[in-house]
Amino acid sequence: MNALLPTLALAAALWGAPALCAAPVPRVAVDIGHTQAAGGATSARGRAEFEFNRDLAHDLVDALHARGAVVTLINDDGLIPSLAARPEAAGEVDLFVSIHHDSVSESELEPWTWNGEPQTYSDVWQGHSLFVSRDNPDLPRSLLCARSIGARLQHMGFVPTDKNARRRPWADQQLAVHYYDNLVVLYRTALPALLFEAGVIKNRDEELALTDPARRARMADGIATGIMACLSVAPREEGGERP
Numbered sequence: 001m002n003a004l005l006p007t008l009a010l011a012a013a014l015w016g017a018p019a020l021c022a023a024p025v026p027r028v029a030v031d032i033g034h035t036q037a038a039g040g041a042t043s044a045r046g047r048a049e050f051e052f053n054r055d056l057a058h059d060l061v062d063a064l065h066a067r068g069a070v071v072t073l074i075n076d077d078g079l080i081p082s083l084a085a086r087p088e089a090a091g092e093v094d095l096f097v098s099i100h101h102d103s104v105s106e107s108e109l110e111p112w113t114w115n116g117e118p119q120t121y122s123d124v125w126q127g128h129s130l131f132v133s134r135d136n137p138d139l140p141r142s143l144l145c146a147r148s149i150g151a152r153l154q155h156m157g158f159v160p161t162d163k164n165a166r167r168r169p170w171a172d173q174q175l176a177v178h179y180y181d182n183l184v185v186l187y188r189t190a191l192p193a194l195l196f197e198a199g200v201i202k203n204r205d206e207e208l209a210l211t212d213p214a215r216r217a218r219m220a221d222g223i224a225t226g227i228m229a230c231l232s233v234a235p236r237e238e239g240g241e242r243p
């Protein structure tokens, strides 16, 4: 747990510290992963990943607004035409966060029936994970925010998964952050960016947990706290005035 302490202590100190001067207003883009037409993974009970992503993204927007952030929500209608259009739609923000839910590979799936319909599931894996790209122009900020979110969620009791370590190298094993270098939304951008996988929707128990409104709002609260902490640690330095 020791590696967690500096991040948590820093976040806590910043959170509790009185403002010495007017802090810049953090600006965050929240991207809803996948689309209406291509909904991503399908849950154990047959629900499209896009629907899970949209619900959590809405809660995250609320949580960020409650902390005073300016938020741009991307792909709320599920009609965005391309991956590259997502960071383009973000405009000038301090951080781009893409919201997703995880699945498992075909070979790990088992058949079952839900509501009279044939479905597939795997109860082997569960938990959240985070991704950053080494090809992003601001890897330090991207990684700091991913670690900050990971630390906050674990502090709140959310348990990450290491299932993605089989394919994606660790950026921070303790905080469940991986490198995923060639993800378009993470590298084809001038912005610090990260991708959050909230949990494994092919896991029957975790699917229910992920659809529980109170738990989902709590997770969004943790993500928002992590984002605000990391943006307060190292404000982006650019020309021009910040609001």
Ligand SMILES: [Zn+2]
Pocket: 033, 034, 040, 041, 049, 100, 101
């Ligand atoms: Zn996805």
